[in-house]
Amino acid sequence: MKIAVCVKQVPDTWAExxxxxETSTLDRVSPDGVLNExxxxxxxxxxxxxxxxxGEVVIVTMGPERAAETLRKAISMGADAGIHxxxxxxxxxxxxxxxxxxxxxxxxxxxxxxxxxxESTDARMSVIPAMVAERLxxxxxxxxxKLDIVGTTLTAERVTDYGFDTLTTSLPAxxxxxxxxxxxxxxxxKGIMAAKKKPVETLTSADxxxxxxxxxxxxxxxxxxxxxxRPPKPAGVVITDEGSGGxxxxxxxxxxxxx
Amino acid sequence: xxxxxxxxxxxxxxxxxxxxxxVTAARAxxxxxxxxxxxxxxxxxxxxxxxxxxxxxxIADSTDVSDHPVVPGAEIVAHLIDSIQPAAVLVASSADxxxxxxxxxxxxxxxILTDAVEIAADGTxxxxxxxxxxxxxxxxxHGTPIITVRPNSISATELLASAVVEKISIGITDSxxxxxxxxxxxxxxxxxPELAEADVVVSGGRGVGGAEGFGIIEALADSLNAAVGxxxxxxxxxxxxxQFQVGQTGKTVSPSLYIANGISGAIQHRAGMQTSKVxxxxxxxxxxxxxxxxxxxxxGDLFTVVPQLTAEIGKxx
Numbered sequence: 001m002k003i004a005v006c007v008k009q010v011p012d013t014w015a016e017x018x019x020x021x022e023t024s025t026l027d028r029v030s031p032d033g034v035l036n037e038x039x040x041x042x043x044x045x046x047x048x049x050x051x052x053x054x055g056e057v058v059i060v061t062m063g064p065e066r067a068a069e070t071l072r073k074a075i076s077m078g079a080d081a082g083i084h085x086x087x088x089x090x091x092x093x094x095x096x097x098x099x100x101x102x103x104x105x106x107x108x109x110x111x112x113x114x115x116x117x118x119e120s121t122d123a124r125m126s127v128i129p130a131m132v133a134e135r136l137x138x139x140x141x142x143x144x145x146k147l148d149i150v151g152t153t154l155t156a157e158r159v160t161d162y163g164f165d166t167l168t169t170s171l172p173a174x175x176x177x178x179x180x181x182x183x184x185x186x187x188x189x190k191g192i193m194a195a196k197k198k199p200v201e202t203l204t205s206a207d208x209x210x211x212x213x214x215x216x217x218x219x220x221x222x223x224x225x226x227x228x229x230r231p232p233k234p235a236g237v238v239i240t241d242e243g244s245g246g247x248x249x250x251x252x253x254x255x256x257x258x259x
Numbered sequence: 260x261x262x263x264x265x266x267x268x269x270x271x272x273x274x275x276x277x278x279x280x281x282v283t284a285a286r287a288x289x290x291x292x293x294x295x296x297x298x299x300x301x302x303x304x305x306x307x308x309x310x311x312x313x314x315x316x317x318i319a320d321s322t323d324v325s326d327h328p329v330v331p332g333a334e335i336v337a338h339l340i341d342s343i344q345p346a347a348v349l350v351a352s353s354a355d356x357x358x359x360x361x362x363x364x365x366x367x368x369x370x371i372l373t374d375a376v377e378i379a380a381d382g383t384x385x386x387x388x389x390x391x392x393x394x395x396x397x398x399x400x401h402g403t404p405i406i407t408v409r410p411n412s413i414s415a416t417e418l419l420a421s422a423v424v425e426k427i428s429i430g431i432t433d434s435x436x437x438x439x440x441x442x443x444x445x446x447x448x449x450x451x452p453e454l455a456e457a458d459v460v461v462s463g464g465r466g467v468g469g470a471e472g473f474g475i476i477e478a479l480a481d482s483l484n485a486a487v488g489x490x491x492x493x494x495x496x497x498x499x500x501x502q503f504q505v506g507q508t509g510k511t512v513s514p515s516l517y518i519a520n521g522i523s524g525a526i527q528h529r530a531g532m533q534t535s536k537v538x539x540x541x542x543x544x545x546x547x548x549x550x551x552x553x554x555x556x557x558x559g560d561l562f563t564v565v566p567q568l569t570a571e572i573g574k575x576x
Contacts, residue, residue: 013507014526017389037508095371096364121507122389125373126354127361130329134362139437140329143354155441158328161353161453162270163446167328169438179508180501221370221401225383230394236538238550241559246567249539250575252555256537258459258516259483259575 001055007039009070024224038117040184076187076195092217099131104208133174261289261346268351272299279415309422330435333362369402376412390530457486464490466521506531524549
């Protein structure tokens, strides 16, 4: 089974995320970059599938030079190879363009399964897996909390607002997984060492045959008009409980007309 | 006046609150036309949609639509973008909503903006990003604006109209039928409101100390008809189910009132509740960062303060 896992380097969860004044894009330089946490579940799922069915796992990422480090970290969980799409022309691409880039990198490589996490912790759009499936004309099985593959038949449970739907399709498929599907393994020391030697292919937009007019900030189909930091909240009242703390909250709720 | 296409968010015949928020938002941009995918749109639903100003309800309830996830919906939306030429398409920020929006954006060559908390008459969208720390104004610059809207951010207001009903049947391609829904399972949620839609949320964190401790959190929630939330620490420890996690990798909530009990307020959690209108905090650590968000806070033992609060609410009702 040939599996691709698409991952993203995002600002560290603990870092403050800021938009840059000149470009209205996310500052990806000041904060530390880490592997998008939810992608770990996708990588783990890929590794489990290969353990059960044999095959290989390729980690794919589109990101600036520094994303190479995150790609190696992802590979160190146990993947076999990487693809790093890196090109200044891609900076500021919206989801529409990003999905086009990823689709170009993924097509023609006979992947049986293309896995994603359910969202990135910076943009939190949850649209890339569906967009990539759209562009590749592949089956889309997203927000999966459970996955079973027997031969080329895929059965999954897709999380819904009222429970879950059971879906079936045939491979190849684009899949996104939710956190509850598995427990990602920690990279072993052996995995970390081995990752340094695993083959990583780097690709530019020219390598992918992408029209530069269709990618990058200028090509985006939406724009930021303006942005501002949320005004800080005026400081509230904090008291120490001396036996009637609960009652004082009830007073606050009464005064603010909640009860 | 232009029409605005609104995708109804519903579970069978039950219309979700966010749909009325979408129809209300649509009114600022044009005349709302609601698209209902799948079965369940009866007279009651049509009347309800009309009471928020929908002028038309288009029903697409073929088995092609209900037997296959997302893609048939996206094909229908793309088709309607072409035939109706709406001023915008408004969809809820749900899993289905986002993915139908995403795929129809590509099909129709349109820009997409997600998780809007406000939409102005000129199409400018307000987004609250990075855990609520930054407010952004954005616009779609190509094609028909496709906007997903965060539930519980826009107030639904009534405007009585009489909605005309039209059954539509648009051919669905084979490629939209690659995946089949073989079963729909409803997981009993209990009587509490949906986290993402709730007006009041009462949460518990590490300070709750264990699954049993959540009993007092639930009792406080029930006294206020609130939803129950939990921090990552509590759900990771198995003290409360994952689906109730509020935070960066959990749900984002924007209630009128958020009561955080035994939660320290690390960025992970704050990202999920930072835009709550009023925040009340109970924590025995006076240095907990969450006090920075508090409109009212009590430094104390939640095992004393919370039951006392619940009892007092009971007396005052």
